[in-house]
Amino acid sequence: MATATMTEQSTNGGPDPKHNIDAMREAFYERIAKRDMAPLWKVMKNVVTKEPVTRCVPHVWHYDDVKSLVMESGGLITAEEAQRRVLILENPALHGESKATNTLFAGIQMILPGEVAPAHRHVSSAIRFVLDGEGAYTAVEGEKAFMSPGDFVITANWAPHDHGNPSNKPMLWLDVLDFPAVNFFEASFADYFDDKMQNTTRGDGDSAAFYASGVLPDGAPVELNRSPVINYTYARTRPILDRLKKASDIDKSHGARVRYANPINGGPVLPTMGANLALLPKGFEGEKYRSTDGTIFVCTEGRGTTTVEDKVLEWGPNDVFVVPPWKRYSHHAAQDSVLFSISDRPAQEALGIWREDRLPG
Numbered sequence: 001m002a003t004a005t006m007t008e009q010s011t012n013g014g015p016d017p018k019h020n021i022d023a024m025r026e027a028f029y030e031r032i033a034k035r036d037m038a039p040l041w042k043v044m045k046n047v048v049t050k051e052p053v054t055r056c057v058p059h060v061w062h063y064d065d066v067k068s069l070v071m072e073s074g075g076l077i078t079a080e081e082a083q084r085r086v087l088i089l090e091n092p093a094l095h096g097e098s099k100a101t102n103t104l105f106a107g108i109q110m111i112l113p114g115e116v117a118p119a120h121r122h123v124s125s126a127i128r129f130v131l132d133g134e135g136a137y138t139a140v141e142g143e144k145a146f147m148s149p150g151d152f153v154i155t156a157n158w159a160p161h162d163h164g165n166p167s168n169k170p171m172l173w174l175d176v177l178d179f180p181a182v183n184f185f186e187a188s189f190a191d192y193f194d195d196k197m198q199n200t201t202r203g204d205g206d207s208a209a210f211y212a213s214g215v216l217p218d219g220a221p222v223e224l225n226r227s228p229v230i231n232y233t234y235a236r237t238r239p240i241l242d243r244l245k246k247a248s249d250i251d252k253s254h255g256a257r258v259r260y261a262n263p264i265n266g267g268p269v270l271p272t273m274g275a276n277l278a279l280l281p282k283g284f285e286g287e288k289y290r291s292t293d294g295t296i297f298v299c300t301e302g303r304g305t306t307t308v309e310d311k312v313l314e315w316g317p318n319d320v321f322v323v324p325p326w327k328r329y330s331h332h333a334a335q336d337s338v339l340f341s342i343s344d345r346p347a348q349e350a351l352g353i354w355r356e357d358r359l360p361g
């Protein structure tokens with residue numbers, strides 16, 4: 001220590017104001033690196049950024065492409081062999097990371113007639129948004145939810161679930177899971193069961209009848225951090241959008257939009273993920289909007305574009321697109337259009353870090 005200090009002193013006895021201080025700092029950084037330490041002041045602006053920094057890029061997956069490739073995968077592997085026959089929608093800037101955004105996984109799952117995707121459970125919460133087919137089911141905690149296009153199905157943290165398709169057509173849906181966020185916390189667990197299918201212990205559709213009808217079973221819990229409804233059907237949700245439009249309840253950025261809610265407390269359906277369904281009337285020109293939750297959208301009806309900063313994403317039925325966090329975007333509808341969307345907003349709100357920003361015009 002004494003020797004190093006001596007050699008870094010100038011001939012007049014004091015430190016050389018520029019040359020020596022740089023050399024002293026570098027020598028110090030090298031020494032502390034060997035002790036697994038580093039100077040915060042060198043990286044401060046990279047780790048405490050003035051605004052959100054994202055590696056994600058805006059992107060659209062067109063359903064025509066996606067469907068033909070998913071159908072092709074049906075000839076390569078069975079649902080049972082794959083556990084889940086899913087093609088991952090990878091953000092082009094995050095190849096190999098199984099992510100659509102930094103916190104959300106997205107994939108297209110297919111189950112062919114007669115197939116079963118075996119029962120398992122995991123800490124990651126999942127949602128399904130049905131794209132194609134009719135009459136396949138997701139069984140969650142002993143209840144079968146039969147699915148139709150536009151249905152929004154949730155599988156909460158640790159809920160056992162399996163999928164089956166007794167219909168005569170393939171069924172395809174969008175899966176979104178929060179496992180990138182769970183894995184960030186390094187908190188993942190999963191169980192794979194010996195029995196392929198769960199025993200049915202509740203009537204089909206019981207959860208919607210009991211909890212999504214404006215009443216609750218007497219004795220229902222007063223606190224539950226995830227919705228007890230398994231399937232929010234399109235048949236029930238879609239007409240509400242027309243009523244909102246008729247009542248002129250149209251947000252300038254988002255259109256006539258509902259939020260899927262937990263009927264126990266009015267909160268999000270899951271603590272980690274929240275979803276919306278919005279009607280954009282023909283000719284809708286949305287005001288620019290941004291928020292800190294990167295968002296995955298699905299078009300269920302109509303056609304239009306979403307401009308994300310200077311990139312224009314064109315969408316039509318069953319196309320999936322992603323808007324990164326804190327990028328300004330606006331929707332434009334060429335026809336009456338319906339967009340489903342899902343993000344990690346509830347997780348950010350619970351942590352007190354969610355922000356939004358609107359620009360008029």
Ligand SMILES: [Fe+2]
Pocket residue numbers: 120121122126161
């Ligand atoms: Fe699963």
